[in-house]
Amino acid sequence: MKTRAKKTSRRIYLDYTSSTPVDPRVTLLMKKVEGICVGNPNALHEEGRSAKKIFESSRKSIADNIGARADEVIFTSGATESNNLAILGLYNNLIDKYKKLGKTPHIISSSIEHKSVLEVLKHLESKGVSVTYIDPESDGTFPMKTLRKTLTPDTMLVTIMHANNETGVINDITEIVREVRHARRKLNMTIPGTPYFHTDAAQSVTYVPIDMQKVGVDMLTLHSPKVYGPAGIGLLYKRTGVEINSILFGGGQEGGLRSGRELPILAHGFAEALNIATREMSKEVPRLTKLRDYMFAQISKIDSNIKINGHVDNRLPNNINVCIPNIDSEFAVICLDEGGVACSSASTCMNTSDESYSYVLEKIYGDKSCATSSLRFTLGRFTTKQDIDDCIKILKRVLLLQWNK
Secondary structure, eight states, X not given: OOOSOOOOSSOEEOBTTTOOOOOHHXXXXXXXXXXXXXXXXXXXXXXXXXXXXXXXXXXXXXXXXXXOOGGGEEEEXXXXXXXXXXXXXXXXXXXXXXXXXXXXXXXXXXXXXXHHHHHHHHHHHTTTOEEEEEOOOTTSOOOHHHHHHHOOTTEEEEEOOSBOTTTOBBOOHHHHHHHHHHHHHHSOOSSTTOOEEEEEOTTTTTXXXXXXXXXXXXXXXXXXXXXXXXXXXXXXXXXXXXXXXXXXXXXXXXXXXXXXXXXXXXXXXXXXXXXXXXXXXXXXXXXXXXXXXXXXXXXXXXXXXXXEOSOSSSBOTTEEEEEOTTOOHHHHHHHHHHHTEEOBSSOGGGGGSSOOSOHHHHHHHSSSTTTTSEEEEEOOTTOOHHHHHHHHHHHHHHHHHHHTO
């Protein structure tokens, strides 16, 4: 019996949520400044000043793109560090105040956040912090009514991602900010100014306009490899007036909040990638939405029992996450890879653990049935209709191999 699907003549990359390839325009721009950025940005000589100028112009460019001030942008190594800095940094800044008042800080999050948030919260629970994990609705959306009931005078932080990295479901962060601000006014908060609101917008910024002046979040995470920029750099937006402590010790770069060598070439690439994403969003979103819906339709034709995971409409334009009965999703991903298609079955960060099934889908459905039999295809800037047509042919063969075992 055959155990492999016939291999396509070329690779079809449909895992843009995990990581995007660096846009050639970004690569070209980074190469242009390589010769200028030979010095340490903090050095006093001309080479250092030139590197510093590029570094700070990149910061301002990014700030302008998201409606922020340049001094509100803190460069980090990526989204994981940014999430850690936001949550741990706020805790470290406020914990002594809670202790003096004999109070326990409280944090609200969702049970389907990225691991770089959930693992930090688990760490803080071991230190005595009270954490409430709110389960999603059956369509993957965040239940606002539950948030209202969960906020207390001791709530220090609410951290909810803008768009889920597995289902692509978009949360209404404007409404969440409204609830957080209402709590500040009405609940007689233990610490004035709390609760703060942090959101991980790494997945959404390429497809959803983000303006800090309009949204009003306190802290926001972005990640360069999610916007066709270079790996090794991300950022934390921190609104003026929000105080956090550093979680790294060293030279005191980034206003004392993120020690470590500043990387002007990566920052320049990140800024250009965000520029391109913002500039092309109005054309790219409808293009990908059309391709996404087409792929949904083609997959549904394979078997009527296949269903979409998460809200059908309120999701990112590039996300196709489907539950396929009677398959082993990990084995299917391997077979698809052998056939020439790159996709995933769960968050890529789970692939280093023994249990790499989707905890997100387990929380949505209440069991592991779909969590272990779902596939996630995510489209991107270089995806074509031909890619989808070829993927569907390979997917059909892979599913027949599993169903006919």
